[in-house]
Amino acid sequence: MTQPVRAGSAEPAALPTALIVAGPTTSGKSALALAIAERFGGTVINADAMQCYRELRVITARPTPEDEARAPHALYGVLPAAQPGHVAWWREAALAEMARSPLPILCGGTGMYLRALTQGLSALPEVAEEARAEARSLLAELGPAGLHARLHAEDAGLRPSDSQRIARAYEVWRSTGRSLVSWQREAPALPPAPYRFRAILIDPPREALRRAIEERWAAMMTGGAVEEVAELLRQGLDPALPAMRAHGVPELAAMLRGEIPEAEASRRAIANTAAYTKRQATWFRHQALVEPRSAHRIDARIAGLEQFSERNNPELFAFLHEAVDAPQHGS
Structure with missing residues (x-):
């Protein structure tokens, strides 16, 4: 229907x-x-x-x-x-x-x-290559839940199983000192x-x-x-x-x-x-x-x-x- x-x-x-x-x-x-x-x-x-x-x-x-x-x-x-x-x-x-x-x-x-x-x-920032490499390494070592635990408090809304977004949030934080969520809150x-x-x-x-x-x-x-x-x-x-x-x-x-x-x-x-x-x-x-x-x-x-x-x-x-x-x- x-x-x-x-x-x-x-x-x-x-x-x-x-x-x-x-x-x-x-x-x-x-x-x-x-x-x-x-x-x-x-x-x-x-x-x-x-x-x-x-x-x-x-x-x-x-x-x-x-x-x-x-x-x-x-x-x-x-x-x-x-x-x-x-x-x-x-x-x-x-x-x-x-x-x-x-x-x-x-x-x-x-x-x-x-x-x-x-x-x-x-708007999302460019991320440093070393931050991207670190995120992938930690994701492989800790798994998505472990890497999720290291994220900024503002990114807590991400699902602990969403490995792609967790890695992205981590590399943004390591590159800029700001959470992914804070970047996403800005005007498009x-x-x-x-x-x-x-x-x-x-x-x-x-x-x-x-x-x-x-x-x-x-x-x-x-x-x-x-x-x-x-x-x-x-x-x-x-x-x-x-x-x-x-x-x-x-x-x-x-x-x-x-x-x-x-x-x-x-x-x-x-x-x-x-x-x-x-x-x-x-x-x-x-x-x-x-x-x-x-x-x-x-x-x-x-x-x-x-x-x-x-x-x-x-x-x-x-x-x-x-x-x-x-x-x-x-x-």
Whole structure:
């Protein structure tokens, strides 16, 4: 069932429209974004931090070559695993792709990437190389919880398990003497992107997501995930790199090293992904990407494109027609 959200809000009429399709992993974002792109003539632009990596097509469930042939796609598999992506890089790349599309459709579950477009991006300092090296060394030695304990008190809100953000907070503090949170509280260095954003937020029940995670994992295991991770490991990359922490990679890496059997690797990967989808869903419920009138919620998983019809889902289509058919660029 869909739940349109409406409230008044003023915005410049001349801005072009950009559509966001967001929600937790396995909620059906990619299928919905593709259907919208085909129906309304848009480009699906990746807003998932892990689907940016070239080597991780299977393990991150990137769109298939067949899907990519049905409508334009951008920013999928564009970075080598050895090159860490980050929010400022993604924002700049996304804006370049958006400028080339009559209807940009930003699809993904990395909330901070999407928020960097809709709300702007805070100024963050350059960090010293020695501080970055120290953070990685301590992360390897102490683990994320141990490094978290060394952070400035203002950074206490970071999750002790979020190794990437903890390392980033530590290197910022060592380089500047100020906490990451204090930098982020400053006015955005980059303003909100000049678009009229409309968002479709998919929020299925947890049980539906859990079943979908289990089904997707089984398909990955028969579809080349083990071979993909083995090839990644042959590069000898730093285990702290984001690509090395994509869901399923640490678990299959441990299996390939002979540390755990396949059944345990699968159990851990499914459990870790399920925990992540819970955090994603909570984030999207409490972090407004757009004004309430500009959002449309769907409380069921998009399991098949047969759901994408005006007869089956008139509220969604009314929302899409309002977003896509509204005057743009002052026309």
